Amino acid sequence: MARVPWMLAALALVVGVLLDLFAPQPYTGLPLLAAAPLVAGATLSFRSALAVVCVTCVVSVAVDIERRRPATPLFVDLAVVGVIGVLALAVNRLIVRQGHDLALARDVAEAVQRAVLPDPPREVGPLTVAAGYTAAQAEAQIGGDFFAVQETPFGVRMIIGDVRGKGMAAVAAVSVAIGAFRQEAEYAPTLVTLAQRMDEAMARAADRSDPVISTEGFATAVLAEAAADGEVLRLVNCGHPPPYLVHDGQCVRLDPTSPQLPLGVGLGDVAPAGPVPVDVVRLPPGASLLLVTDGVTEARDKRGIFYDPVASGRMRRQFKDPDALVDALTKDVGRWTEGDREDDMAILVVSRRRAPRAA
Structure with a gap:
C-alpha cells in the first residue's frame, strides 16, 4: 500500500x-x-x-x-x-x-477513558476476570458504557452499565456511577442497598448539573455479588440487558425475576412497595458469568435481526479462560453485523476457577 x-x-x-x-x-x-x-x-x-x-x-x-x-x-x-x-x-x-x-x-x-474506566483486576477472590470495550466508531475511544469489579467485605462485587446519551455528559455520568460504586460497594450490606445508594448519588449529580444535560444522568446496570468461595452469585438488574451463564457448552440467559428501574431516576427517597428480589445463581467451577451492554444485544445483521448469544453456535463451546470468551463474543458480534456497529459494546466476564488458587 x-x-x-x-x-x-x-x-x-x-x-x-x-x-x-x-x-x-x-x-x-x-x-x-x-x-x-x-x-x-x-x-x-x-x-x-x-x-x-x-x-x-x-x-x-x-x-x-x-x-x-x-x-x-x-x-x-x-x-x-x-x-x-x-x-x-x-x-x-x-x-x-x-x-x-x-x-x-x-x-x-484514551487517557480519559482509562482514567474513568480502568481495566479490572485479572484475578479477584475466587474469580478470574476479563473485559472488553469496542467503540461504535474506530476513531472514538470513549463512551457511556462502563464496568467495574471490586473485592469487598461482602464478597466480590461487580457492575456493568450503560449511561443514557453520548459525549462528555455521558462521560461525566460514568465517572459518577463508577465513583459511587467504588465507594458504596465497601459499605452497603446488600446489593439492593448498593443500588439505592448509587441511584441517590447519580440523581444528586444530575440535579446539580446543567438542566440541558441533566437528563443524561441515569444508567441501566446489572449489579452482581459473588460469595467468598465463588459458588453463589446474587444479581440485581436495573433495566439492563440480562447477563448469561456460560458453562459446559451452554449459554443460558439469566432473566431477572423483577427488573428494577435504571439508576439515577431518583428512587432512593421512595420506599419500595415490597422487598426487592435478588436473583441467586449457582456458579459451578469453570463456569462464567457474561455481562454485556446493549451494543451486543441490539447488534443487527443486514436483515435487521438482533444478535442473540444463546442462539449463536459459537457461544456453545468450552472456553479456556475469560479472555477467550470475550474475544469469541467480540468476533461473533462483528461477524453478525459485518463490522457495521451502531453502538458501543462493553463485555465483562468473570469465571470461577476450577481449583482453588495456590497460596
Missing part, C-alpha cells in the same frame, strides 16, 4: 509527458503534469512531495524544450506547475498538522 501514492504520482507524470509529446495540437499533458504534485502532496511525506514537485518542474521544462516551444509558453507551463506544487506542499503540511491534532485528541480521549 505504501507504493500506491508513488505509483499514482509517477503514472500522472508519465502520461502527462506522453500527451505532451504525442498529443495533437493544441492538446498538452500539462493538467496531468500538474496532477503529479497534487497526488504527492496529499499522500506522501513533505520531502517526497518536494522531490516530486522539483522533478515535475524539470520535466515540464524539458518537454517544452523538446517540443521547441517559445520562451513564453515554457515559462507559463513552469509557473503553472510551480504554483500547483507550492499549493500541494501547503496541503501536505495541513494534512500532517491535522493528523497530529487527531492523534493527540485520540490519545487524550
Whole structure:
C-alpha cells in the first residue's frame, strides 16, 4: 500500500509527458503534469512531495524544450506547475498538522477513558476476570458504557452499565456511577442497598448539573455479588440487558425475576412497595458469568435481526479462560453485523476457577 501514492504520482507524470509529446495540437499533458504534485502532496511525506514537485518542474521544462516551444509558453507551463506544487506542499503540511491534532485528541480521549474506566483486576477472590470495550466508531475511544469489579467485605462485587446519551455528559455520568460504586460497594450490606445508594448519588449529580444535560444522568446496570468461595452469585438488574451463564457448552440467559428501574431516576427517597428480589445463581467451577451492554444485544445483521448469544453456535463451546470468551463474543458480534456497529459494546466476564488458587 505504501507504493500506491508513488505509483499514482509517477503514472500522472508519465502520461502527462506522453500527451505532451504525442498529443495533437493544441492538446498538452500539462493538467496531468500538474496532477503529479497534487497526488504527492496529499499522500506522501513533505520531502517526497518536494522531490516530486522539483522533478515535475524539470520535466515540464524539458518537454517544452523538446517540443521547441517559445520562451513564453515554457515559462507559463513552469509557473503553472510551480504554483500547483507550492499549493500541494501547503496541503501536505495541513494534512500532517491535522493528523497530529487527531492523534493527540485520540490519545487524550484514551487517557480519559482509562482514567474513568480502568481495566479490572485479572484475578479477584475466587474469580478470574476479563473485559472488553469496542467503540461504535474506530476513531472514538470513549463512551457511556462502563464496568467495574471490586473485592469487598461482602464478597466480590461487580457492575456493568450503560449511561443514557453520548459525549462528555455521558462521560461525566460514568465517572459518577463508577465513583459511587467504588465507594458504596465497601459499605452497603446488600446489593439492593448498593443500588439505592448509587441511584441517590447519580440523581444528586444530575440535579446539580446543567438542566440541558441533566437528563443524561441515569444508567441501566446489572449489579452482581459473588460469595467468598465463588459458588453463589446474587444479581440485581436495573433495566439492563440480562447477563448469561456460560458453562459446559451452554449459554443460558439469566432473566431477572423483577427488573428494577435504571439508576439515577431518583428512587432512593421512595420506599419500595415490597422487598426487592435478588436473583441467586449457582456458579459451578469453570463456569462464567457474561455481562454485556446493549451494543451486543441490539447488534443487527443486514436483515435487521438482533444478535442473540444463546442462539449463536459459537457461544456453545468450552472456553479456556475469560479472555477467550470475550474475544469469541467480540468476533461473533462483528461477524453478525459485518463490522457495521451502531453502538458501543462493553463485555465483562468473570469465571470461577476450577481449583482453588495456590497460596
